[in-house]
Amino acid sequence: SWNENAKPFTWTATADEVLVKVRLVQTSMKKLVNNNAK
Known part of the structure; x- marks a missing residue:
């Protein structure tokens, strides 16, 4: 099976x-x- x-996921970003990236995407x-x- 797949x-x-x-393995457990390990976050590497704070x-x-x-x-910061979420806000960037929201703005875009x-x-x-x-x-x-229009």
């Missing part, structure tokens, strides 16, 4: 690093949505 030798998505709403 899950026989499963919560702050993840949140808002720009895309606003530009396509």
